[in-house]
Amino acid sequence: MSFACLESTQTGVNLAFTRFFFVRPAQLDEGVRLRLRGVGDQLARAFFNVFDLEGGTRDSPPHEMIQFLSLNGHGTDGQRPATHVVQVTSKYRPSLNDAEKELRRRVGELAEISVLNGAGRTPQYTSAEMYTWAYGQAKPRGSGRVLSNAIIIPIRKTAEWWAMPAMERHQYFYPHHDRQTGCDVRGHAELGRAAVGRIHRRVFYNPDGEGRRGEWDFIAYFECADGDLRLFDDTLSAMRDTAKNPEWRFVEEGPLWKGKRTLRW
Numbered sequence: 001m002s003f004a005c006l007e008s009t010q011t012g013v014n015l016a017f018t019r020f021f022f023v024r025p026a027q028l029d030e031g032v033r034l035r036l037r038g039v040g041d042q043l044a045r046a047f048f049n050v051f052d053l054e055g056g057t058r059d060s061p062p063h064e065m066i067q068f069l070s071l072n073g074h075g076t077d078g079q080r081p082a083t084h085v086v087q088v089t090s091k092y093r094p095s096l097n098d099a100e101k102e103l104r105r106r107v108g109e110l111a112e113i114s115v116l117n118g119a120g121r122t123p124q125y126t127s128a129e130m131y132t133w134a135y136g137q138a139k140p141r142g143s144g145r146v147l148s149n150a151i152i153i154p155i156r157k158t159a160e161w162w163a164m165p166a167m168e169r170h171q172y173f174y175p176h177h178d179r180q181t182g183c184d185v186r187g188h189a190e191l192g193r194a195a196v197g198r199i200h201r202r203v204f205y206n207p208d209g210e211g212r213r214g215e216w217d218f219i220a221y222f223e224c225a226d227g228d229l230r231l232f233d234d235t236l237s238a239m240r241d242t243a244k245n246p247e248w249r250f251v252e253e254g255p256l257w258k259g260k261r262t263l264r265w
Helices: 030-044 093-110 128-136 159-163 166-173 187-191 226-240 246-250
Strands: 016-025 065-071 084-090 111-120 149-157 176-178 183-185 200-205 218-224 251-253 257-262
Touching: 016 030, 016 093, 030 065, 030 084, 030 093, 084 093, 093 111, 111 218, 149 226, 166 187, 166 246, 187 226, 218 226, 246 251
Parallel strands: none
Antiparallel strands: 016 084, 016 111, 065 084, 065 257, 111 200, 149 218, 149 251, 149 257, 176 183, 200 218
């Protein structure tokens, strides 16, 4: 399971654009829930709902798509939780601008809205083995009725990371000898091996390029069944352990959001 980019280059062609909208109501009662459901239903008219979409490990084709998510009891971003999240994907970036304008207009003063922007690309991996690991063994996307949980983590790498030669960066994904500690370490790919066949993951890239000051480089997105939530947490904990995964010295995480995939709000 990859929590960050495994590409051989920093830039790439954007095949589709995606935008996550995090909605934080000032209060959440039955009336607010009904109003937000109506807003979501109106927004969904222009897109294909992917709740029951199954199959495939690559980024989805650049169609007009929408996905609804809702909080499953907690948020970890240190502020009032986003109880409602919607992800909109389009081949055309202006379509997302239009969707945002419509969402903000309809929500009005009912809730605060924050946004994460990403783009789907065709990854170029450092070796055939890494490509096989990332896609040949990867968990395909399943219906929201089965892979019912969604996890979203914005991530950026430090300036020191982007200043490294490409080949030096690549070593962190494989088992290698860590020069800082003098120890042999497992690396990113090995730590994710147990989860890669059970947890569906996608990486969305900053549509304007990585290494931009004050912006996120990637959005790491995951889907899993209830029985694999513990595996996800354990894998993330291992990724954060710099004694096992020195790559994480160069990682800055944004607020993690964990919730449920839903057919509609």
